[in-house]
Amino acid sequence: MQDLLYGSKFFKLSQSRGQQGIGVSASVLYAQLTTGKPAKITSKISPKHPAHYYELRIDTKRNRAEEVKDAIVDWNTNHGTKIELEIEGDYLKGSQSVDQYIKQIVIVNPHVKLIYVNPKSEQMLFVRATNKMPPRPVEIKPHPHGVELGILIQMLKLTDTRTLQAFLTQEFSRVGSGTAKQICENAALLPNTKPKSINREIAEKLLHGISQTKIISPPTNCISPIGEELLEKGLRKEINAEFYCATTRPPAVYRGNPFVIEAGIAYGGEQNAEDSVRVLRYANRVPLLYQQGACAITKSVINTVWRNYGLSQSRGALPVGPATIVISINSVWVPFTSESKEAIAHYPEIIKEIKLALQEVGRKLSIYIHKKRKIQIEGAKRSYIETYIPHVAEALKDLVGYKQTDEVKVKKLLKQILEKTRGKLEKIEIENPDYDEELAKIGKKENKEEQKQTTLEEATKNKK
């Protein structure tokens, strides 16, 4: 149980949750600081075993967890974990709120069923959109190109291997004996050097040797992206738009860490055409709500030329148009700009991949927008031509001298001829059965009430 209170990245490398920026340890601590109450945890591993009930505090002097209570209780469920924390805070609405956070969680985690009761005692139920669980990420050894000096020294100290060559082949992924020898040569170290004898200076030489060696990219099965289909489905639930698309990029690597970028876009419909596009950012399926301006994702959106794809954009700004853009980075190690885990760091490899993903969805978007525009223009042209059909019919009536009934007939025939020569007018059908109105409402500010208030204020002002 105490494991929960440590960071998870020191002993395994695989994509996992736990990067929300406020981890379980911080949550327990925060509850303790604001209400003074312990975290209450009930856990049951199988029907054969009884459920355990713990009360947990953090000893802030020694920075250790402290079990206040440990009891066996009855819990009428097969298995599961229940955590209760009492926290003091303001219940807000808007783009940086708990509501918004939960909603965005639902968009990218369609396999999750979530019941949310807010402080107004309103219960919200988010049904799972798919029964398919995402594949469990595989744990991998670190890739040599991703390792930092401090960690390398730590690894050298803790290893059971006896030679440098064995250390390299056994503790890292993608290193065979050939590559290990190459690293040793580039670092000017003997392959049979004892790992435990390597000091800081030599470790630095070794790191330099690693950076000089070409090593195959790390395996990518350690990453579990959301997938194009599910990402699009999530967008459909949240936004009532006309056009949706999503893409998953092939895995790429920055500093030895594999990562996968996914992007999606929802265009048109009920979204405001005069506002900047909405950008939803995710890191390993966790919404990023703060520090949008400092994030590599935002930078990549700005640096993409959206005018080519049918959205307007001023230099150095987010594009303007009725659209929502989703970008998700999935990696064993998401590089944040700071410990608060609010914005993605600006690695060129990551920015490049995000841009490629955006260009992919952008191209699909532009095809749709151009088609829509073409149909609109064609419709306008037809109705323009049709304005003059009665005049042609009337003029012919004067010239040929036919009857009133013939005039009606000529009008009808001219419309048929127009249809025949210009072809049938295409229509874009919009239907979105996945759209969830209740979900879309969550976290939005109640604009109507605000407006009412201001008009009331104005009215009273005027009276004075």
Place this chain on the structure above:
Amino acid sequence: MKNKVLEGIKEKANNVYRKILKKKAPELDLPLRSLSNVKYDEKEGYFEILGKKKERTLTVGTIKTFAQTLRMMGLSKQLIEQDDIATKREAYYVSKNWKEAMFKAQPESDTVMDDVEAMMMVNREQLGFIPEEKGGEIAGKLIVVDRDPETKKELKIDCTKFGSGAYSIPISVEHLKFETNAKFILAIETAGMFQRLVKHKYWKKANCILISMGGVPTRACRRFIRRLADDQKLPVYVFVDDDPYGIGSIYRTLKVGSGNAAHINKYFCVPQARFLGVTPQDVIDYKLPTHPLKEVDFKKIKDLLKNDPFIQHHKPWQKALKQMQQMKVRAEQQALCRWGLNYVITKYLPDKLKHPEKFLP
């Protein structure tokens, strides 16, 4: 004659109607009225229209004018049947009742009217339309034989007896006859220069007929000069400003017609016209005061050299225009006043008329 035009209009309309009944896109083919659709043959003496057509049918670009052309044909049919006339301006106002198909400004309705005229290959008077423009003015040794509109009796008008005024060319000139012993016709661009020559009875001194064109000559004016010159076998000399407009628009249109009226140039041209002045060389020879050519003038010169079949046919004209291009200046008829108000009468015209063979073609 009128019936033939009427039948022609009905026939065109019936073709459109029949096409519609066959569920085919109806269209009207109209001759293209532009310089790109004329050829110039010196023997023929005018811009002859070629076969290029423009089509009006159920497309965004042409549907409005398609409807308007049919409407205009309808108006013409009504005028012919009721033996009535409408001025170009009146026709424009009639269109105000056509809702979406109305003309926004008179040039639009004039264009469609000219299109109908070209389509039927007739003169607009035959369609029942008449212009409002004045035809030009005459002074000098000419007796015009007209008819009294009421009594239909012959009426002789002596153009020497208008004092300081002048005889106005009527809109229709086909019925006129002429008596004269003058030696030549002098067609003048500006009313001002015409007034000066009338005031001093220059026509008596030079034994000629003076005609004021007032800019680009109207159809009536061109037809009048043509008939008079043909009838009395008189040479026609043209006296205009030295600028691209005087040469390329006024003189060229008088002599061979225009692109815009390509379908009727045959009747409205004066092939015997010759260019007396003012030439670019005159500016040098008579040391005339000048104005610099503007951007539009240079453009017009370039356009004339490149696109005008008349200029392209005559080397001397190309030379003259290139000379103007190099001199970068233009000169007005009135510039001759530099040497005295009547220098034009005492020196310039007599000098020039000594050598009509030197006039530009």
